[in-house]
Amino acid sequence: MAEAAVEGAAPTPFPIGLNPLEVEEDVKHVDLVVKELARQIREVQARSEALIKISGFIGLWKASTCRYYDEKRGVCRAWRLREDAADEVRKLLGPDAVWRDEKGFERFRIARYPFICAICPLYRSRASEEKGGEGKG
Ligand code: SF4
Numbered sequence: 001m002a003e004a005a006v007e008g009a010a011p012t013p014f015p016i017g018l019n020p021l022e023v024e025e026d027v028k029h030v031d032l033v034v035k036e037l038a039r040q041i042r043e044v045q046a047r048s049e050a051l052i053k054i055s056g057f058i059g060l061w062k063a064s065t066c067r068y069y070d071e072k073r074g075v076c077r078a079w080r081l082r083e084d085a086a087d088e089v090r091k092l093l094g095p096d097a098v099w100r101d102e103k104g105f106e107r108f109r110i111a112r113y114p115f116i117c118a119i120c121p122l123y124r125s126r127a128s129e130e131k132g133g134e135g136k137g
Contacts, residue, residue, distance in 0.1 A: 059114035074111025
């Protein structure tokens, strides 16, 4: 019954109490704000992608010279992630970000995500290993 009454009523041209010109201005303002937000989001996204790319280059170099990098498997032998941390990394980066080795240790898959090396504090140069010293190279 109520629906029939609404359907039959003449459509209101504009909500009572609102000035159409002011509303139009508000809509234009919102449109500008949305466009500016979209521009800023694109800029942040582009910078994030650049940061990840540059970190990847640095990470590739560190991996190629780090004594803990297992080239054959593409994993780091220094880090052993707790299961909950490994799950968190998988959620953040994807299921292939961590690899469980034959002993059940969770390892970073550096070959897939080399930027991890870029921010790693455990890096040790192979050169220092070859010299037989710690932290000499
Ligand atoms: S830099 Fe860090 S994460 Fe990368 S292989 Fe070496 S120890 Fe592992």
